[in-house]
Amino acid sequence: MKKLWRCHVCNDVHLGNKPPEVCPTCGAKNAFVLSDLGEALDIIGKDHASLDDQAKVQAAWKQFSDQSSTVRLTDKAEEVELLSKGVLENLKGKGQRYCPCRITTGDRGKDLNLICPCNFIRQPTFKEEGECWCGLFVKRDAQ
């Protein structure tokens, strides 16, 4: 099970099996100490913008796309529009920004894998056709 870790220099919080060797925020080495949910929630606070409208969701997808050398957001603007509407419908109805082309199972662990962007690299459609299941993300050399 993943654990919570806190950088003792800058209070960066990390959820993972082991602490990062280098803090991605302040650059300190071997700076993470085991934390817990109460401490982590206190550090994170509640003053973060919600991704609760289509422009914000699309901006998050664009950031994800821009940082990748292998995948990018599809050029099909109408599909980006429809899918961003869909993930927000699912946020409202099901509690998370789930892929509108999948379906929840009721098993929390499995359903967390449906949050967009999902781990689409493992999907047959990505391997064979260069697209994630819903077509939102494509290989950089595809389309």
Add this chain to the structure above:
Amino acid sequence: MSGTRLIWFHGKECPHCRKLAPVVDQFEAETGIKLERLEVWHNEENAKLMRSLADTIAPACGGDLGVPAFYNEVTGKAICGRIDMAKLVAWAKG
């Protein structure tokens, strides 16, 4: 599952489902066979039915449940994903 329905599980905000709608319309017009269209993100009963068929549908979808998916109650066969007219006809006729 027993029954005689040909079911199309779809999602209201799924682009592939939207693109497939005219193909299904054409299929119905050409064959006279009607599909039962069940939306799964805005109708929990439809979602439950789809989940109950996961053992058949998920493998057809590459391992996880997804839409668009088609389930033939007579043959117990499912197809999923980017479907064309030929695949649809083959699935419907068993």
